[in-house]
Amino acid sequence: MNSTYFIELFLGGLTRGSIYALIALGYTMVYGIIQLINFAHGEIYMIGAFTALIVSGALAFTGLDPVLIFLIAAVVAVVWSASYGITMEKIAYKPLRKAPRLSALISAIGMSMFLQNYVLLAQTSDFQPFPELIPDLAFLDPVSNIMNTTQFIILVTTAVVMILFTLLIRYTRIGKAMRATAQDKIMAQLVGINVNRVIMFTFLIGSSTAAIGGVLISSHVGQINFYIGFIAGIKAFVAAVLGGIGSIPGAVLGSFVLGLTESFGTGYISSDYEDVFAFAFLIIILIFRPSGLLGKPTKKKV
Template sequence: MSTFLQQLVNGVTWGSVYALIALGYTMVYGILRLINFAHGDIYMLGAFIGLYASRWFNAAKDPSPVKALLVLLTSMLLSALIGMIIERLAYKPVRKSPRLSALITAIGVSLLLENGGALVFGEDQKFFPQLIPQKTIALMAGVSISNQQLIVLVVSIVLMFGLRMFVLHTRTGKAMQAVSHSHMAASLMGISVDRIITFTFMIGSSLAAAAGVLVALQSPKIEPYMGIMPGLKAFVAAVLGGIGNIPGAVVGGLVMGIAEVMVTGYLSPTYRDAIAFVLLIVILLVRPAGIFGKAVTEKV
């Protein structure tokens, strides 16, 4: 029993990282019907920006929670800017083109970020400094959580809760929902659809960057291709929850994280990566709209 609970703790922590990345996929899809395949690479950039930021703040030699927070915020902010630039330069020009063009553009941006990353950062692994030394906190007999896991969990929950409040209760958040429903109707309200789209990319990118920094806190080896697998899996998580659906992305991410950890623990680590795609196949067969996705019936 305690093994199971321990796996659950690990799974939820890991899943919250997927959830953060999946949110970006689902929000951009909701607003543009675009699968932003470069999104996983923003997660990678987030980790690298975090690495450089910890050098600027001299956080490796003199770590402190405040500095860790600064590193996180710097990475989120700069990644948001990068998300904005990518949207403006790569996606906006093809917005009126067929959807396939945008998809291919996204794949192009992804390759550019990965190989550009290899060029700028180097292909070899870099070590993310230990900003918060690891401590283990016992929860009950045989079940523990590390302080790093706890941070991942808390930061993820705060970000997701903040996002939810923002989307449901602010003017801009409601405008995002309006744009995701209809660009035309939204612009008839005086909403600048372009601005809302850019903003959505910025939020999604900053969440992915947060995920990158959070992961680097506990598993400090980072490299330019580190975003590919988590990106794919978070995409599957978004589909699992119902792409375009914000709570769905969170649930999908958690399911994914828990499934991975359980498979690793009870079957074999070999199947760890496979489970994501098994889940994808199952959901597409059984419930293609995802757990929360439903065909919205509109009366006419």
């Protein structure tokens, strides 16, 4: 009994952590390259979820197989979220490359408010039920009391995305360019890297992973509204900082640590203080490791 409860909490934590990781990746990548806390990143995740909801709603009458609808909705959500990410970068951040960093942060906050209210006005302020499109997988029946199908799919998808992502960063040309740009933007330009294109690509990838997160969590939780992005964005940001902002493995580790802390904290202590555990844990970690779990210590230079 007790061990089942433990495993249930553990898997719940992993699921949460996966979603945080998918969002935190975008945060940490953007931060690594242009040192911007992209406050509107959570909104991209929300737009991804909404697009999937709309597409699956519109396709529901065609009588297609639900799994096919889900896949189409997910792909459309990824494409549109990526487009939003790129457009956002062009409008709100690109003109601010040389501006003080806080100006870009405020611009991001403005963008976040704009997108939230845009979805609120164009769609609705109410919670929308997200259609159940994923059929229960038969082989999960024996463990259905501790893990359901969407959880399983979240874990598998996240793992696949993470692997693809690592491969992209490590072995492709654009991945190399991204690493170079993160290290030193001016030097990267000197060796012929089109920095603007790299930044655009970073937003594209970051937004796509966020959209995947959005679609997955919506089908797990079953309802969405225009405000989900803000909360999730803050949590993912906390996760990215916990792991050491700018570090990609750090963001993933931070997300899982955060997810597990929240899950065990609420499960064993009190659910009223869910967010307090996450934040208190963050403070403690940062007091002892001021640049996060895997972050490089900031160099002091004169």
